[in-house]
Structures are given as C-alpha cells and as structure tokens.
Amino acid sequence: xxxxxxRPSALQDNYFKYCGxxxxxxxxxxxxxxxxxxxxxxxxxxxxxIGCSVYADQYFKTDSICALHGRAPALATGIKRALxxxxxxxxxxxxxxxxxxxxxxxxxxxxxxxxxxIFVNNAIYGMTGGQMAPTTLEGQKTSTTPYGxxxxxxxxxxxxxxxLSNITGCIYSERVAVxxxxxxxxxxxxxKKSLELQMEGKGMSFVEILSPCPTGWGxxxxxSLDFVEDNMIPxxxxxxxxDTEVDH
Amino acid sequence: xxxxxxEFDRCKECHYCxxxxxxxxxxxxxxxxxxxxxxxxxTDMEECIACGTCARVCPEGAIEVMKDVVELxxx
Amino acid sequence: MGEKVFMQGNAALSESAIRxxxxxxxxxxxxxxxxxxxxxxxxxxxxxxxxxxxxxxxAAFNMIxxxxxxxxxxxxxxAGPGFSLGQEAMSYMTAAGLPAVIVNxxxxxxxxxxxxxxxxxxxxxxxxGGHGDYNVICLTPYSVQEQVDMIREAFDLAxxxxxxxxxxxxxxxxxxxxxxxxxxxxxxxxISFEGAVTGAKNRVHNxxxxxxxxxxxxxxxxxxxxxxxxxxxxxxxxxxNIQTEDAKIVIVAxxxxxxxxxxxxxxxxxxGLKVGMIRPKRxxxxxxxxxxxxxxxxxxxxxxxxGQMVEDVKLSVKNKEDVQFYGxxxxxxxxxxxxxxxxxxxxxx
Numbered sequence: 001x002x003x004x005x006x007r008p009s010a011l012q013d014n015y016f017k018y019c020g021x022x023x024x025x026x027x028x029x030x031x032x033x034x035x036x037x038x039x040x041x042x043x044x045x046x047x048x049x050i051g052c053s054v055y056a057d058q059y060f061k062t063d064s065i066c067a068l069h070g071r072a073p074a075l076a077t078g079i080k081r082a083l084x085x086x087x088x089x090x091x092x093x094x095x096x097x098x099x100x101x102x103x104x105x106x107x108x109x110x111x112x113x114x115x116x117x118i119f120v121n122n123a124i125y126g127m128t129g130g131q132m133a134p135t136t137l138e139g140q141k142t143s144t145t146p147y148g149x150x151x152x153x154x155x156x157x158x159x160x161x162x163x164l165s166n167i168t169g170c171i172y173s174e175r176v177a178v179x180x181x182x183x184x185x186x187x188x189x190x191x192k193k194s195l196e197l198q199m200e201g202k203g204m205s206f207v208e209i210l211s212p213c214p215t216g217w218g219x220x221x222x223x224s225l226d227f228v229e230d231n232m233i234p235x236x237x238x239x240x241x242x243d244t245e246v247d248h
Numbered sequence: 249x250x251x252x253x254x255e256f257d258r259c260k261e262c263h264y265c266x267x268x269x270x271x272x273x274x275x276x277x278x279x280x281x282x283x284x285x286x287x288x289x290x291t292d293m294e295e296c297i298a299c300g301t302c303a304r305v306c307p308e309g310a311i312e313v314m315k316d317v318v319e320l321x322x323x
Numbered sequence: 324m325g326e327k328v329f330m331q332g333n334a335a336l337s338e339s340a341i342r343x344x345x346x347x348x349x350x351x352x353x354x355x356x357x358x359x360x361x362x363x364x365x366x367x368x369x370x371x372x373x374x375x376x377x378x379x380x381x382a383a384f385n386m387i388x389x390x391x392x393x394x395x396x397x398x399x400x401x402a403g404p405g406f407s408l409g410q411e412a413m414s415y416m417t418a419a420g421l422p423a424v425i426v427n428x429x430x431x432x433x434x435x436x437x438x439x440x441x442x443x444x445x446x447x448x449x450x451x452g453g454h455g456d457y458n459v460i461c462l463t464p465y466s467v468q469e470q471v472d473m474i475r476e477a478f479d480l481a482x483x484x485x486x487x488x489x490x491x492x493x494x495x496x497x498x499x500x501x502x503x504x505x506x507x508x509x510x511x512x513x514i515s516f517e518g519a520v521t522g523a524k525n526r527v528h529n530x531x532x533x534x535x536x537x538x539x540x541x542x543x544x545x546x547x548x549x550x551x552x553x554x555x556x557x558x559x560x561x562x563x564n565i566q567t568e569d570a571k572i573v574i575v576a577x578x579x580x581x582x583x584x585x586x587x588x589x590x591x592x593x594x595g596l597k598v599g600m601i602r603p604k605r606x607x608x609x610x611x612x613x614x615x616x617x618x619x620x621x622x623x624x625x626x627x628x629x630g631q632m633v634e635d636v637k638l639s640v641k642n643k644e645d646v647q648f649y650g651x652x653x654x655x656x657x658x659x660x661x662x663x664x665x666x667x668x669x670x671x672x
Binding site: 002003004005006008011020022023026029185214220221222225 | 250251255257258260261262263264267268283285298299300301303304305307308309310311312313314315316317318
C-alpha cells in the first residue's frame, strides 16, 4: 500500500482546538506538511500571534514562541537577526496584523526582514467573539457592527497583499484561499514558495490566505466556504501581486 | 482496494470531505464521537480512487488515504 | 587591568555592554539616550554587531525579547516616554522568562516634559510599570564607572534569574564624561539559556508562551514567579553605607543626586553635624536590610521627583515619622548647600 496522504508528523497528536471547518486548521496542516517534506523541523521557529491560533504552539513539534498582540514581526526581527539561518515563520490573523500590529508589519517590510509571513484573513476577530476587523467587508454584521459595517463610520476593508507589495523590502506578495481543494493546493504552493525564499536567504515574503470562520460568521462550515468565494474573493482578489524574481 | 481511514474521534463534522469527494462516497455518519460530532462514513470503499482530496481538505488531518499499488500493477 | 579612558556615560555603557557579549542592540532615538544606538551603529562594522533602529519603542522592546528568546544577549536604551511604551513588553519578558537588558535614561515627566536629569520613573521601574504581578531587578549606578560595571552585571543577573533587568540612568549620568576603566575581557557565549528557541535540532522542542491554560496552571505559574522574586529579594539587595555608623541623620539617595548627597555629607560634617548616607545600588530589590539597626537615626530622602523612593524608605524603617523628603522637579538638581541648609532647617540641633 502506498501512502497518498497521512497526517503530518510535524504535528503533535492532540486535537486542534479550532472550530470545525476553521481555515487555521487547514493552514496549520499545510505548514506542517511542508516542514515534513523539506525536513525543516529542526530549523523552524514559529512565531504565533494572539488570536484563535494562540495555542498553535501546542500543535507543532517545532520551537515556538507566542508574541504579544501585533508584535510578532518585531519579535521575529529579533529572532531572525539573532539566528539568520533558521526558518522563522511569522503567523498572524487580521486583528493581530492589520489592527494592533500594522506598524510592525509595515516596518518589517520596509526593513526587508528576511522572514516569511503567513497572514490569515477571515474578515473578523474570531478569538474575542466575532468583532469587526479592518478586513471586515462593507455591510458585514459583526458583534461591533451589528447593523453592518459602514464605510463612512468604520472604513473600507484593507487589502494587505497589495499594500505590502508596494514596499520595496517585500519581495514576494501573494493572496490565496483555503475554500476548495484547488485553492488549498495553491495555498500550499504559495507557503512553500515563501519558506523556500527564506531558506535561500531572501525576504520578506508575504502570503495572505482568505480563511473561513464559520463560528464568527454564523454560518455552517460548507456555507462559510461559499462566503469566501462569493463575498471575499471579489474584494480580495487572488493572485501574485509581487514577485521580484520575475517582475523585472 | 484503496483505503480511507478516518480517525473517528478527531472529526468535527465540517463536511468538507463529503463535499469535495469526486466519487461522492463519503456521507454523514450516525455515530457520535468523543467531541460530540457525527463522523462521516464511507459508503463504498471499492469506488475510492485514492485521490486524497478528502484527506487534504480535512482541517483536522483526521483522514489517511492509502493506494493499493498491488492491484494497480495487476491491471 | 582594562584600558583607562575618558568617556561619556552612554557611550561607556554601550562599550561595556559590547564587551559583555551583547552584540545586539535594538532601539529608537530619544534624548538623552540616543548615544547608545549611535554607538552601536558606529561600532557595528568589524565588530560583528547587529544594530536595528526600530520604528518605535514598542517594536524595540519586542525585538530584544525576540533576540533574547533566541538565546542572544540583547539590549535596548530609551528614556521615560519610550520606557512607558515598552511596559507591555516588560510584563511579557518577565512572564516569558527572557533575560534581556533595558537601559532607561530618566528625564522629567510626566509626558514629554524636559530632557535634564530626573528620577521620576522610579515607581514605574520598581513597582512594575506593566500589568500583572511581576518585578524586574533595577540597577542604579551613580558614575560612569558604575554604569560600565553594572551593565556587565545586568546580563549575568538576567541570565541567573531568567528575568529582564533594568539599568536606571538619568540625563546627567548619561551625558557626563569621567575617567573609567573598561573591562579587559569580552564575554563570548554561544547561547544565553537552555530554553531558548533556536530550532529543535536533536532535542525536544522549546515553547515560549505567556498565555495561561486555565486558573490552576496560571496560579501555579505565578506562585513560581513570586518564589523567584522572593529569592531575589533575599539575595540581591545592594547598597553602600557612607559614614552611617555615628550619623544622626542619614541621607538616602541614588543615581546622580547621590553625588550631590555625598558632598552634602562632607559639608554637614565640616559644620559639626553628623550626617551619613545610604546609597542604594539597586532599587529593586529595595535594600531594606540597609535600614536594620538604624532605629535611632533620622532619614533625609533626596530624589529628583515628587517623592517615590521615600515610600520604600518609610516601609523599611521603624518609625516613618523619622523620614523627611526633599525633591526637585523639572530637571533641576539641588546643590550640596541647598541640601545642607534644608537638613539644618528640619533638624536644627
């Protein structure tokens, strides 16, 4: 019998605490698969955010550090500058990166820090109970926008992949999604590209991943996949926004 | 025969495997697991083509897929 | 025997840190501490140093946390407003057990205030400026030599207890130039502590996190931290006694104003008043032991603030009515004559 798929060994045996259908679970799994395939377990230092993935250090067999809210890129700057040959992976959600940590991510890109950034965009603050995020869509109902997010009062959604692609120090920026097998395969390819760039000594590379949040959105998991497709992708188009190796 | 193994207690009943299985052989189960969810069951393992899609979409990593290579060679 | 030089406080402290094996500096320019990042930037080529000018102090404090977490000696230097920005990170580094070193060059607040000497960050540094139950060892030099010696000590203390350490300087100490002997040996350490996140090669993986896992675990964690702080309280108090044995009045002062107090002791004794001094060399743990067997004396606390350390002095003596306070604000430092005349007013005998 040939193994077609087996749970990655870079993951521990415990159950994820994520909700059923959560995009974080899929993305965590993809990272673990790549670490397995490339044999990078001993090189990896995961930098986790405050958010639904705050306990992800419990799921991985890699060295992990959980940062203060928004500060993962600053913490990772210290780590990567201290250990330039390690694989330092910054993992953040939309509250952590786009709100609290907007300064840190922009400046890490400005300085061109040579680490990989995985940005999980689920258009909401999951962990704290479903409040609005800067990435929440216009009209989307959340616990702090119960009548629907209004551009006039709260602002329009912010496109991080495009924003960072405009900063010289960001050498690669792509947006993908995990709402279908095809998109999951594209996401794996993008994450792998980002990690490979780092191991080649290049960076900063940025992968934004549109992710379903069934609980936050009040939708059953399958319906949340549709929400990503029908509502998020039109506002957050998939694709590569910057690839300095190809762009010139 | 290809084999799909679902770790019964790890499933959270998101139904992604059921939706994306190209052979439509995964259906909702009727036994509740330790976490309180109904783990899907396979209706007809003979129909499985070992594409691995169910395993790749499963957020929990609860599914293992094995391809029967011996059978392939016999063909 | 190290080389003898005539050097500025900030620069000498930085040179000493480099020789203590601190090759990484992350900081944001702020008066009166900017010579520290400037020194590291200037020295970086050829000495294998890492200098990052962070975008904010919030970032700088988190960067040293990261470098420390990766097992390297790392330092930041800042002043009041920047130190305030770093408080969440102070709480974090203590909870995470990270041995980073922070230099705070005090200047008058509140808010942006002024840029001369002050000691107004005493509460913030010693009572824990961030949230939660935590403490940080706080060293208080009063000369360029002490800055050189204590910054080296800071890294050892931080690693001994796996706790961040603050060196409290002020604008006067930072900017003044004095003769100083620099350490002759440079510390070389591969990794500063065992639980560092360096990549789990040939070992079980390390996790550094400050998020609790329920009240049982978190209470146990806090009790362990408190035990550590108690050990530090018992073993790490440090102070200097100057002519206290026969003194009727004991001045209590730290940092730059302690130098003025030293001259005040001389002036008072010349005028027939038996004055001595207790000079805390560390203000956390506060040197309570210094006040034992001094029940018959009166205490004159001088600070460059509205009265902060005086509270700890009152807690340490038998009779708090025997404690008087004199302070200057705005960036002024009193003169020995000013202090002597004030003492005379309050203790005419």
